[in-house]
Amino acid sequence: MKIQATLAGCSRLMLLCLFLELLLEVGAGNIRYSVPEETERGSFVGNIAKDLGLQPQELAERGVRIVSRGKTQLFALNPRSGSLVTAGRIDREELCAQSAPCLVSFNILVEDKMKLFPVEVEIIDINDNTPQFQLEKLEFKMNEITTPGTRIPLPFGQDLDVGMNSLQSYQLSSNPHFSLAVQEGADGPQHPEMVLQSPLDREEEAVHHLILTASDGGHPVRSGTLQICVQVVDANDNPPAFTQAQYHMSVPENVPLGTRLLTVNATDPDEGANGEVTYSFHNIDHRMAHIFHLDSYTGEISNKEPLDFEEYKTYSMEVQAHDGAGLMARTKVLVEILDVNDNAPEVTITSVNTEVPENFPPGAIIALISVHDQDSGENGHTACFIPGNLPFKLEKLVDNYYRLVTERTLDRERISGYNITVTATDQGTPVLSTETHLSLVVTDVNDNPPAFHQDSYSAYIPENNPRGASIFSVRAHDADSNENAQVTYSLVEDTIQGVPLSSFVSINSDTGVLYALQSFDYEHFRDLQLKVMARDSGDPPLSSNVSLSLFVMDQNDNVPEILYPALPTDGSTGVELAPRSAEPGYLVTKVVAVDRDSGQNAWLSYRLLKASEPGIFAVGLHTGEVRTVRALLDRDALKQSLVVAVHDHGQPPLSATVTLTVAVADSIPEVLADLGSQGPSADPDESSLTLYLVVAVATVSCVFLAFVIVLLALRLHRWHKSHLLQASGDRLAGVPASHLVGMDGVRAFLQTYSHEVSLTTDSRKSHLIFPQPNYADTLISQESCEKKNFLSAPQSLLEDKKETFSQVNFCGEFISYLDKNNA
Numbered sequence: 001m002k003i004q005a006t007l008a009g010c011s012r013l014m015l016l017c018l019f020l021e022l023l024l025e026v027g028a029g030n031i032r033y034s035v036p037e038e039t040e041r042g043s044f045v046g047n048i049a050k051d052l053g054l055q056p057q058e059l060a061e062r063g064v065r066i067v068s069r070g071k072t073q074l075f076a077l078n079p080r081s082g083s084l085v086t087a088g089r090i091d092r093e094e095l096c097a098q099s100a101p102c103l104v105s106f107n108i109l110v111e112d113k114m115k116l117f118p119v120e121v122e123i124i125d126i127n128d129n130t131p132q133f134q135l136e137k138l139e140f141k142m143n144e145i146t147t148p149g150t151r152i153p154l155p156f157g158q159d160l161d162v163g164m165n166s167l168q169s170y171q172l173s174s175n176p177h178f179s180l181a182v183q184e185g186a187d188g189p190q191h192p193e194m195v196l197q198s199p200l201d202r203e204e205e206a207v208h209h210l211i212l213t214a215s216d217g218g219h220p221v222r223s224g225t226l227q228i229c230v231q232v233v234d235a236n237d238n239p240p241a242f243t244q245a246q247y248h249m250s251v252p253e254n255v256p257l258g259t260r261l262l263t264v265n266a267t268d269p270d271e272g273a274n275g276e277v278t279y280s281f282h283n284i285d286h287r288m289a290h291i292f293h294l295d296s297y298t299g300e301i302s303n304k305e306p307l308d309f310e311e312y313k314t315y316s317m318e319v320q321a322h323d324g325a326g327l328m329a330r331t332k333v334l335v336e337i338l339d340v341n342d343n344a345p346e347v348t349i350t351s352v353n354t355e356v357p358e359n360f361p362p363g364a365i366i367a368l369i370s371v372h373d374q375d376s377g378e379n380g381h382t383a384c385f386i387p388g389n390l391p392f393k394l395e396k397l398v399d400n401y402y403r404l405v406t407e408r409t410l411d412r413e414r415i416s417g418y419n420i421t422v423t424a425t426d427q428g429t430p431v432l433s434t435e436t437h438l439s440l441v442v443t444d445v446n447d448n449p450p451a452f453h454q455d456s457y458s459a460y461i462p463e464n465n466p467r468g469a470s471i472f473s474v475r476a477h478d479a480d481s482n483e484n485a486q487v488t489y490s491l492v493e494d495t496i497q498g499v500p501l502s503s504f505v506s507i508n509s510d511t512g513v514l515y516a517l518q519s520f521d522y523e524h525f526r527d528l529q530l531k532v533m534a535r536d537s538g539d540p541p542l543s544s545n546v547s548l549s550l551f552v553m554d555q556n557d558n559v560p561e562i563l564y565p566a567l568p569t570d571g572s573t574g575v576e577l578a579p580r581s582a583e584p585g586y587l588v589t590k591v592v593a594v595d596r597d598s599g600q601n602a603w604l605s606y607r608l609l610k611a612s613e614p615g616i617f618a619v620g621l622h623t624g625e626v627r628t629v630r631a632l633l634d635r636d637a638l639k640q641s642l643v644v645a646v647h648d649h650g651q652p653p654l655s656a657t658v659t660l661t662v663a664v665a666d667s668i669p670e671v672l673a674d675l676g677s678q679g680p681s682a683d684p685d686e687s688s689l690t691l692y693l694v695v696a697v698a699t700v701s702c703v704f705l706a707f708v709i710v711l712l713a714l715r716l717h718r719w720h721k722s723h724l725l726q727a728s729g730d731r732l733a734g735v736p737a738s739h740l741v742g743m744d745g746v747r748a749f750l751q752t753y754s755h756e757v758s759l760t761t762d763s764r765k766s767h768l769i770f771p772q773p774n775y776a777d778t779l780i781s782q783e784s785c786e787k788k789n790f791l792s793a794p795q796s797l798l799e800d801k802k803e804t805f806s807q808v809n810f811c812g813e814f815i816s817y818l819d820k821n822n823a
Helices: 002-027 092-096 286-289 668-677 682-720 721-735 745-748 780-789 796-802 809-822
Strands: 033-035 044-046 064-067 075-078 083-085 102-110 115-123 137-143 151-153 165-172 178-184 190-196 207-216 225-234 246-252 259-265 279-282 292-294 299-302 314-322 329-337 346-352 353-357 366-371 382-385 392-396 401-406 417-427 433-443 456-462 470-473 487-491 506-507 513-516 528-534 541-555 561-564 575-578 587-590 592-594 605-612 615-617 625-628 640-648 655-664 758-761 765-768
Touching: 033 044, 044 314, 064 075, 075 682, 092 102, 165 178, 165 190, 178 207, 259 329, 286 292, 286 314, 292 314, 329 640, 346 417, 346 433, 366 382, 366 433, 382 392, 456 470, 470 541, 470 765, 487 506, 506 528, 541 809, 561 655, 561 682, 575 765, 587 655, 605 615, 615 640
Parallel strands: 033 115, 137 225, 246 329, 353 433, 456 541, 575 655
Antiparallel strands: 044 083, 064 102, 075 083, 102 115, 151 190, 165 207, 178 190, 207 225, 259 299, 279 314, 292 299, 314 329, 346 366, 366 401, 382 417, 392 401, 417 433, 470 513, 487 528, 506 513, 528 541, 561 592, 587 625, 605 640, 615 625, 640 655, 758 765
């Protein structure tokens, strides 16, 4: 129990010393921990967050992770506790073999700062391996004449542990002839030897059995045994002797399998079986035993497996020579492996940003790259580079780490992505290289405003267009992508003649199509100047403007407007004077007309559409001048009426007409006299006065008719009713109206008015009928008055009703009344 307590105290003291040593090393700039081998997965190694000066939650936020070159990750980070833990079972012997101390080196990468912190973890050995001998049983022969004090080398035990846990002592079973002597070797291990204490006597005892025990210093102690069988033979006084005390040779690691590397040679001067020498390996590592082959008769050493400089740089082994009597000799063989450039550099991309914005500044970090070559010397010196035509460069860091950074600003619109080839080469012969490809996507930044295809646009639209009609379409292109390239269109606010532009046109924000909100009138305005703005959807948004000139095209929608002669507004007609003495080609007047349209729609031509007497006047086709065609004759009418048509040249053509009155006379008084004889023209005031006069005349006529009725009644009373009434009716019906109305003074009145008055009488009722006035635009002649049958009555009234009926023509009496009033 006291021994166990003492060992436990020693272990704790040793761990304390190791911990203090670790703290000193951390303070010097390196982070160092220790952990016993064979610990369970997830075992605590060290508080890495504390040593880095971080909080546990910052490990994930700052991208802290382990970077190592090994294929197997021995350690891991616990993001919750911020500690370094084991990632699996660790076997120190597998990692470091007999090396002490056993250090595992790796780097801690703080990704957001791109900093590396070297970490070393010492794997502490535990006593988990038992000392073993390569052979389970050793048999050899010893001559009975062997001199006491002779030392017989014994195989030494192998313990994969180190330190106190490795092999510490040997013990030989008790035997009166043999004892154990342990020699400290120059290279560290103990070499057990069996010493002959007293002479052997084959006749007394021919075979001696002994047990060699190898023990380590662990707790608990582990041990292994070797059975030794010594056969006593007759005398053989000459042991074999090697020609060299040590054999040494150098071979390249790429020698073919089965190549003879060297030959050892030992001679024995004895004769017979005592002089026959055989060879065997002695105290060789079990790994080397699988690599090399020794011919027991020739002493040739060849390789059974490929040699690897990266595994062993030098192979050290012992060869033992036996003669037939059991005497032996040993020699040391050193095989140095020469490095061959058989390993290409290994390129590892530790950290990479696969997407970078195009506005990344020069010097921004893209990736962290490490390069390692397992060869040595020049074969292991590496260089790393990328193509020179890329906007990137490599910056070398410590421990063959490189940093890929931007060399200049990127432009996604020119190149949207890069396939970067990272090439690592060594300096061996031949040169070996490794290529690693890195794909980098350049993400878009809104650095391009929309661009129109033209600096300005012109569009044409016919007037009188329907509302909502499509006018024009503009299109802008944005070199960016996604939402940075989504373009919307709008009109720049402006006013036209004090009215907002938005009341005239609109634009589709998605397609850029412009629509007319009003029907345009060329005569109102002929062009519109507006600006269209294109804006993308980036953040911040970018925009650009373009000018659009919208021209309204004329249509033939206005008839020619006649300025002279002006159209009458009071019912009168203008009169142009043409003297009777006018020669052919005399300019009588000129028709002046304009058209509010433009171009061909406003080209006017004049044509004489109608004339009261054709052949007298002509109208100029383009001038509108009214000229005489021939000389005026006396027989030509005083008043000439001309209808002139004015046409434009639009499609379809529009026209207007004007009526000209040309008076043929040599002087103005003559014109006035002739026109006065035709009577005044009717006007509204005269019509009203005439109406009053008609009412008055009708009243007087009623009184007169009443008187006539009374007179007729008296006369009918005297005559026979039927005969007299029939005779009177036949006689009055045959009287023409011209005999009753024959005065010339009524022409002026009858130019405007004529009335029919009829009187009807019977025993029940009597009434006076005034028909509506007849308005005439031409003079009424005497014949027209005579043609009116003012006195007519149906005969049925006289025959059936036996009533008295009188028909009276009032033309003459009414004219006489007007003449009196005019006087």
